[in-house]
Amino acid sequence: MASRTHLTDALVIGGGPSGLGLAAELAACGLSVRLVAPHPPRPFPATYGAWLDEVPAPVRPCLADVWTDVRAYTGEDPTPLLRPYAMFDNARLLDTLLTRAGPRLTWTVGMVQHAEQVGEGWEVTGAGGERWRARLVVDAGGHGGGVTRPVRPHGAALQTAFGLVARFDRPPGPPGGMVWMDYRAGHLPPDEVRAAPTFLYTMHLGGDRYLVEETSLIARPGLTRALLERRLHARLAAQGTPPREIETTEWVAFPMNTAAPAPGPVLAFGSAAGLVHPISGFQMVGALADAPGVACAVAGALDMHSPTQAVRAGWDALWPPERRAAREISLLDAEALLALPGDMLPAFFRAFFALPAAEWHAFLSPRTGAGAIARTMLKVFAHAPNRVRVPLARAALGQAEVSGRALRAAAGVG
Structure with a gap:
């Protein structure tokens, strides 16, 4: 049997930018952190783009390119979006996050197979029989999760x-x-x-x-x-x-349609926590923006209370009631797009980009409230052609319970 390692404050599952971003912030808050990933530190393989105005200031030096000529085609003529768009230099992003983490982060190559609460902490088992001990566990293991199991209503879209x-x-x-x-x-x-x-x-x-x-x-x-x-x-x-x-x-x-997780003994983060935007697919910059607040909440509660309360504090920071309500409405919007025949999507997005810029910007933002999201979708519905409205209305009727919550949120109720 493999020997146990020393106790760390937090064990983070996953070496993507979301997991490393939160691990770095936990370390910056003074916690000892073990990050477990199947590979050593390496530049992230995916291409990450983001609206420039949503890129957190600490990682702006990690941008490879910024474009001011950004356009969409929902017909033969382009629609200028008039919003700069950026792409990350992934090697620079990795170095920045590792530097932020400093010596309090231990990167361990391995794969988490099981995690079990033992007293006030956790014993985590690797696929090779390794044993790691930590006071709390964060699952940033990607879309499938590491030890949590993300929920996708009606199956993955x-x-x-x-x-x-x-x-x-x-x-x-x-x-x-x-x-x-x-x-x-x-x-x-x-x-x-x-x-x-x-x-x-x-x-x-x-x-x-x-x-x-x-x-x-x-x-x-x-x-x-x-x-x-x-x-x-x-x-x-x-x-x-x-x-x-x-x-x-x-x-x-x-x-695209992972539901917000319920509070539990493990703190889910990144795509494992349902942070992928159901319309745009964006996630990474939102997670990097969330990480400092979540880490601060976890570290503060861990200093004063039990690990269980620290995990709950992190979950509360990540999922306040307004954001949970917004997630439900966004999932309804995703179901509506799934119900829309493909040849009608250009007309839908033509109506979407015809909105005032501040409104469609906010709709695609990860922190916009439930009421604003619902009102924006109602405006798109009102300005879309009838051939687009009919399937959207049918989709909303098919999700009557969620539609009711969306309308209440738009009115500022519940």
């Missing part, structure tokens, strides 16, 4: 994307800019668009290099890698911009 970084003889997107969403699909049969809508996402990386991704916003079941790869190359060929030299490829698949 996935965002999937296939992308590549390549060199192009002709630019596949605006030089010097980025396209947040391009739903133009004249190269596809209408029935394919209706059944499985996808859009193009592009970033100019300088010179003749671009990142291009074919994305399914949300689907149940999710679209396959093979389909999205085929769609991407068909789109690029149709617009006369096939890649000349492919440098890397990327496959993205994650659930």
